[in-house]
Amino acid sequence: MQHTFMAKNPSVLWFLLGLSLFTVFVTIFSEAVGSTGVSTSFLKTLGKTLCLCLVAIAMDVVWGYCGILSLGHFAFFGIGGYAIGMWLMYERTKNIVVGSLKNNILPPTPEEVEAAIGTQIFGVVGSSEFPLIWAASHSLTLQLLAVVIVPGMLALAFGWLAFRSRVTGVYLSILTQAMTLALSLYLFQNDTGLRGNNGLSGLQNIPGLEAVSQATLSLWFFWASALALGAGYVFFAWMLSGKFGSVIRAIRDNEARIRFLGYNVEHYKLLIFTVTAMIAGIAGALYYPQAGIINPAEIAPIASIYLAVWVAIGGRGRLYGAVIGAVFVSLMSSWFTGGSAPDINLGFYLVKWTDWWLVLLGLTFVGVTLFFPKGVGGLFDLISNYREKHQ
Amino acid sequence: MSTLLEVSGVSVSFDGFKAINNLSIQIGDTELRAIIGPNGAGKTTFMDIVTGKTKPDEGYVIWGEKSSSLLDMSESQIAQAGIGRKFQKPTVFEEQTVRENITMALKNPRRPLDLLFNREAPDTENRVRAVSDDIGLTDALDQLSGALSHGQKQWLEIGMLLAQDPHLLLVDEPAAGMSETEREQTTDILVRAAKTRAVVVVEHDMEFVRRLNCRVTVLNQGSVLAEGSLDHVTKNQDVIDVYLGR
Numbered sequence: 001m002q003h004t005f006m007a008k009n010p011s012v013l014w015f016l017l018g019l020s021l022f023t024v025f026v027t028i029f030s031e032a033v034g035s036t037g038v039s040t041s042f043l044k045t046l047g048k049t050l051c052l053c054l055v056a057i058a059m060d061v062v063w064g065y066c067g068i069l070s071l072g073h074f075a076f077f078g079i080g081g082y083a084i085g086m087w088l089m090y091e092r093t094k095n096i097v098v099g100s101l102k103n104n105i106l107p108p109t110p111e112e113v114e115a116a117i118g119t120q121i122f123g124v125v126g127s128s129e130f131p132l133i134w135a136a137s138h139s140l141t142l143q144l145l146a147v148v149i150v151p152g153m154l155a156l157a158f159g160w161l162a163f164r165s166r167v168t169g170v171y172l173s174i175l176t177q178a179m180t181l182a183l184s185l186y187l188f189q190n191d192t193g194l195r196g197n198n199g200l201s202g203l204q205n206i207p208g209l210e211a212v213s214q215a216t217l218s219l220w221f222f223w224a225s226a227l228a229l230g231a232g233y234v235f236f237a238w239m240l241s242g243k244f245g246s247v248i249r250a251i252r253d254n255e256a257r258i259r260f261l262g263y264n265v266e267h268y269k270l271l272i273f274t275v276t277a278m279i280a281g282i283a284g285a286l287y288y289p290q291a292g293i294i295n296p297a298e299i300a301p302i303a304s305i306y307l308a309v310w311v312a313i314g315g316r317g318r319l320y321g322a323v324i325g326a327v328f329v330s331l332m333s334s335w336f337t338g339g340s341a342p343d344i345n346l347g348f349y350l351v352k353w354t355d356w357w358l359v360l361l362g363l364t365f366v367g368v369t370l371f372f373p374k375g376v377g378g379l380f381d382l383i384s385n386y387r388e389k390h391q
Numbered sequence: 392m393s394t395l396l397e398v399s400g401v402s403v404s405f406d407g408f409k410a411i412n413n414l415s416i417q418i419g420d421t422e423l424r425a426i427i428g429p430n431g432a433g434k435t436t437f438m439d440i441v442t443g444k445t446k447p448d449e450g451y452v453i454w455g456e457k458s459s460s461l462l463d464m465s466e467s468q469i470a471q472a473g474i475g476r477k478f479q480k481p482t483v484f485e486e487q488t489v490r491e492n493i494t495m496a497l498k499n500p501r502r503p504l505d506l507l508f509n510r511e512a513p514d515t516e517n518r519v520r521a522v523s524d525d526i527g528l529t530d531a532l533d534q535l536s537g538a539l540s541h542g543q544k545q546w547l548e549i550g551m552l553l554a555q556d557p558h559l560l561l562v563d564e565p566a567a568g569m570s571e572t573e574r575e576q577t578t579d580i581l582v583r584a585a586k587t588r589a590v591v592v593v594e595h596d597m598e599f600v601r602r603l604n605c606r607v608t609v610l611n612q613g614s615v616l617a618e619g620s621l622d623h624v625t626k627n628q629d630v631i632d633v634y635l636g637r
Contacts, residue, residue, distance in 0.1 A: 244506040246491045250484045257482045260442060261555065262470030262501050271503045 005241060012237045015320055016230055023226045030222075031215040043218045044290045049330050050225035051287035052310075054232045056326035057319045058276035058283070059307045061236050064316030065245070066272045067252030069169075071304045072158075072176030075183050076151035076277040078299035080284030082187075083150055085200035085294050086134060087143035091207035093120045094138075124198050131193025147285040148278045155277030156270065163266040163273075168255070177301045187296035199295025203288050218290065225286050232279055233319055239275075240319075248272060249317075309365050315377025324376050333357065393456075395420040395589050396474075396559055401440060401450030402613075410436040411447065412613035418559065423585035425600045425621075426593045428610035429634050434593045435479065437610070438561045442476045443469045455558070471501065475557035479564045481544035485537030489528055489547060492536050493519045496551035518554070526550035526580060542573040549580055560590045566599045578602045597621075609634065 006013060026046060029037030038046070055077050062068050097116040101108040108116075119128040136142035162175055190196035206217060240248060247268060250258040255265050288294045306329075314325020335341055336357035344351040353360075368375055396418040403411045411433045418424055426434050439445035441452060443466040452461040454472060461469055470476075483492050497519070499505075499512040523529040526546040531539065536547055545565060552560050562581065566574045581603065584590050594600050600607060600621060607624050609616040611634065617627040624630050 239507065242506075242510050243491075243494055244503070246484075246487060246495050247506060249487065250495060253484050253486060254482055256444075256466075257478070257484075258495070259466040260470050260476050261496050261551070262467050263495075264465070264467040264501070268503050 005238060009237050009241055011318075011320055012234060015233055015323070019226055019230050019233075023223065026222065027219065030219050032213070032219040040215045040218050043215075043222055045331075045334060047218065047222035047225045047290045048287050049327055050222070050229045051283045051290070052330050053323045053326045054225075054229045054283035054286075055280045056307060056310050056314070056322040057229075057232060057236055058279040060311045060314075060316060060319060060322035061240065062272055062276045063308065064311060064318070064322070065240055065252060066248050066269060067255075068269060068273060069173045069308065070176045070273070070276075071173045071301065071308060072180040073276065073280050074303035074307055075180035075299045076155060076280035077284035077287070078183075078294065078303075079151045079154065080147045080281030081288035081291075081294040081298070082194060082200065083143050083146040083281070084285040085203050085288055086137040086194075087140050088203045088205070088207065088289065089121060089200050090117065090134065090137040091140070092202060092205055093117045095207055095210075096120070122195065125190040125196050127190075133193045144285075147281050151277040151281035152274050155274045159270045159273040163269045166266075177304070180299055180304050181301045184296045184299045184301070187299070197295060197297075199293060199298075200288075201293040203294065204290070204292035206289065221286065221290050225290075228282060228286055229323075232282075233323075235279075236319055309361065311375075312365060313368050313375050315375030318377045318380075320380075321375055321377030328376065329361065333361070336360070393420055394418070395422075395455065396441065397453040398437070398441065399451055399453070401447045401452065403436060403440065403445060403447040409613055411440065414450070414610075414614050416608060416615065418589050418591060420558070420589055421585065421587065422589045423582065423603060423605040424589070424591045425603055425605055425607045426591060426610060427595070427597075427600060427607060427634070428616070431612075432610040433613040434610055435563060436613075438476060438563060438591075438593065441469075441561060442466060442474060467501070470555070470557075473556075473558035474561065475552040475555045475559070476561045477545075477548050477552055477563055477565065479567065481541065481548050483536045483539075483544050483547050483551070485535065487536060488533050489523065489536050489539070490519055490532045492547060492551055493522050493532075493554050496554040497522075498554070498556040522550045522554045525553060525583075527576070542569045545569065545573075545577065546580070549577070549584075553584060558588050560584060560588060562590065562592045564594055565592060566594060566596055574599060575602070 026038055026043065027033065029035045030043050031038070031040050055073065059070070059073050062070050062073065094113070094117050097113055097120060101113065101116065114130070115128060118130050122128055122130075136146065158179055162172055167175060186192055187194055188197050194200065204214065204217070206212070209217065239245070247258060247263055251265055251268055259265050310325035310329045311322045312325070313329055314323065315321025336353040339354060341353040341357075343353060372378055374381065394417050396416075398414060398416045401411055401414045402409065414433065414437065416437070426437070428434055436445060440447050441461065443461065443464055446462065453459070454461050454474070459472075461472075464472065484495075494515060497512070497515065500509070519532070520529065523532055526549060528539075528543060528547060528550065531543065536544065539547060545568075549562070549565065552562070565577050565581065569577060578599065581590055581592060585605075592600075592603060606619065607621050608618045609624050609627075609630050611629075616633065617624045617630050
């Protein structure tokens with residue numbers, strides 16, 4: 001079966017090959033192995049980009065394959081980041097606190113340690129109490145489970161309510177926007193227990209690995225991100241091959257018709273929505289330790305819209321299209337907004353790309369939607385059509 | 392012949408317009424039935440009610456040996472209970488191959504996890520072949536169904552119905568847009584199908600109905616105007632007035 005799966009999906013092999021080559025290439029030039037070709041900060045950008053690719057393929061599955069234009073999947077990404085961030089922050093603060101209390105004459109009681117950690121973490125929002133939401137933050141296992149379970153449960157509850165009432169199309173998109181906006185506003189509050197607009201920081205420091213340099217840590221995270229992306233790609237490709245994929249695409253193309261064939265559309269949508277939310281959570285949990293900080297602005301509605309833009313530009317309904325879109329747009333974005341792009345002097349007006357990049361992105365999005373509905377990935381069709389004609 | 396489907400005293404109105412008005416129809420278990428009537432007579436709404444797309448305001452719809460009510464079931468449950476429907480406009484999944492279309496329709500477990508983990512139901516290939524032979528599309532199995540001609544799409548849709556192996560087929564205007572030879576082939580497929588199950592055909596075209604050679608129900612303004620053989624109903628003065636006379 002595995003053999004036929006790979007044979008039927010040659011793009012999976014090509015993708016894995018490309019990803020492996022890229023990983024090896026970056027590793028060779030990274031600072032961790034003594035080279036200077038790829039700086040540690042750029043390595044982090046690349047690792048983060050791989051995580052964005054993973055959430056983009058999840059978005060492609062839910063939108064490009066199943067036809068649900070979710071504009072809230074970045075919320076699940078953010079939740080994954082928060083879930084791992086809580087452990088990172090708690091454990092690291094604990095190590096620091098224990099280290100500084102070590103020199104006291106009387107050994108500190110567990111209560112004192114806990115209170116000191118609380119003051120360290122929540123002092124910034126004027127509190128020292130541990131909110132209930134942090135109850136599991138001492139356990140890496142529990143927080144890792146939370147990375148998939150919390151987004152999964154939220155998606156399940158949200159999807160159950162929305163799909164059961166047969167909310168579709170633009171109405172569903174608006175609901176998902178409302179969901180991510182509500183979550184972001186909720187997290188902005190200081191008394192939510194996740195440090196309000198300060199968010200969680202210092203996530204690049206991994207507790208227990210203080211001796212490891214950031215250059216090496218970044219490389220490890222880069223590898224982990226590549227592995228997650230490869231596994232996610234294979235998983236989704238497997239899921240969407242065969243009859244299950246047929247039904248998912250049929251739901252996208254004509255939901256009412258597939259109902260009359262006896263398929264319960266709501267169950268399928270719910271499964272897809274939940275599974276992609278969980279994968280988005282995993283992607284977020286790998287992204288934010290590389291970013292170092294997460295705050296509620298990360299899951300503002302615009303972030304989820306970006307996600308849809310990447311997938312549209314890359315090409316809906318093909319997994320590698322989502323990857324192309326995420327890589328292309330997010331790298332372009334960091335180039336343009338990072339100040340490296342040369343400003344254009346028009347004589348009467350100076351086009352600063354830091355300001356004008358969003359305009360360019362918007363125009364690209366409109367252009368692609370109108371003239372190249374298949375996105376960049378559509379170019380591969382042109383190549384294969386050309387080959388067929390000349391055989 | 393026992394009753395397979397019983398629609399009884401059903402009424403439904405949309406924004407005050409009574410699309411179906413105290414309609415009662417019985418369909419036997421191996422019966423070919425044609426339903427005719429002018430535009431707006433309620434033919435399609437009748438199918439919508441039976442397949443669960445529209446819920447009636449009053450009346451009841453009883454199905455099968457167990458006499459279960461279809462009104463409490465969702466579209467997918469009704470389809471799984473054995474009622475298949477072909478729409479007026481051919482609606483096949485155009486971006487998928489003929490094979491994929493038929494495979495989706497084949498009578499198999501339909502829950503998401505069934506499809507994910509039991510990838511190939513036994514004997515799929517042979518069953519797909521049997522259906523495609525029946526509708527004459529075996530050569531086109533690996534074509535995208537969007538590339539089929541209009542008539543072929545109609546057949547594919549009928550084939551997808553047959554693949555579901557339903558007890559009752561509801562077929563809405565199967566001959567629309569077909570050439571003369573295609574019509575004949577369509578009649579054959581339907582007559583053959585009706586030997587082992589009930590088939591209800593909604594059709595405008597009297598010639599087509601005549602070839603089906605079956606019992607005819609004439610609908611008008613949401614209720615039954617006349618019922619019987621085609622010759623019987625075409626002699627009925629009411630029918631001539633509302634339908635044939637125009």
